[in-house]
Amino acid sequence: MSPTKTIIVSVTAAIIFVLVQGQGPIEPNCLGCICEASTQCNVSVGCHTPYAGAYFCGPFLISWAYWADAGKPVIQNDDPNRQGAFENCVNDLYCAAETVRQYMAKFASDCTGEGVINCEDIVRVHKIGYSSCNANVDSSDAFWQSYRTCAARVNVN
Ligand SMILES: *[C@@H]1O[C@H](CO)[C@@H](O)[C@H](O)[C@H]1NC(C)=O
Numbered sequence: 001m002s003p004t005k006t007i008i009v010s011v012t013a014a015i016i017f018v019l020v021q022g023q024g025p026i027e028p029n030c031l032g033c034i035c036e037a038s039t040q041c042n043v044s045v046g047c048h049t050p051y052a053g054a055y056f057c058g059p060f061l062i063s064w065a066y067w068a069d070a071g072k073p074v075i076q077n078d079d080p081n082r083q084g085a086f087e088n089c090v091n092d093l094y095c096a097a098e099t100v101r102q103y104m105a106k107f108a109s110d111c112t113g114e115g116v117i118n119c120e121d122i123v124r125v126h127k128i129g130y131s132s133c134n135a136n137v138d139s140s141d142a143f144w145q146s147y148r149t150c151a152a153r154v155n156v157n
Contacts, residue, residue, distance in 0.1 A: 026104055029154040030119035031097055034126050035059050037147035043093050058090035060126070062099055070103035100126065109133065119156040123147055 035041040038061040047057035056063055064086050067073070072080035075088050075095050089095035104125065108117050111124040111133035124133040127143060137144050151157060 025108075025117075026101055026122055027119060027156055029156045030122055030151075031100060033119065033147055033150035033154060033156060034100065034123050035093075035097075036150045037123070037143050040146075041093075043091070046091065047087060057087055058096045059093060060090065060096045060100055062090040062096060066103060067099050069106065070099045071106075073098045073102055119151060 032041070039045045039059045041059050043059050045057075045059065045061075047055060048061075049055050054063070067086050067090055072085070073089055073095055074080050074085050075092050078085050078088055090099055104122055107125055107130040108122055109125065109130060110117050111121045113134065121133065124135075124137070128135055128137070139145070139148075
């Protein structure tokens with residue numbers, strides 16, 4: 001195994017250890033792969049404005065609207081209406097994962113029409129949004145390539 005792969009595998013293991021503690025229907029490995037595809041699960045990425053009006057933060061690249069739709073989860077003792085509560089949550093691995101869980105509890109759907117909600121559906125809702133999650137995706141895009149590699153490695157679909 002190459003050193004890079006060793007690092008990725010151990011990062012994923014650490015992530016999964018964190019993610020497995022939460023509740024909900026999303027497989028920890030699925031959350032791990034969304035995190036990896038978004039930022040290689042880098043908890044230090046901070047916030048970015050990739051284009052006007054867009055603002056994404058943390059290892060899952062979560063927007064303010066996504067966090068608000070999820071119900072504004074916060075790190076312990078924080079106030080959801082405090083300026084900075086969003087950034088503090090979504091830059092924290094556990095709170096970010098909780099945001100994805102709560103968002104999916106509301107908005108996960110069977111995007112691909114296979115009769116089950118699996119990780120492919122969850123990642124589509126995460127990346128494309130719930131309203132158009134059956135859209136064609138560009139498989140050559142770095143996000144989707146990274147997601148598919150991860151999903152195959154940890155055996156989620
Ligand atoms: C994580 O992101 C930070 C900020 O962009 C960067 O400096 C750092 O090198 C990244 N870490 C890894 C492991 O890629």
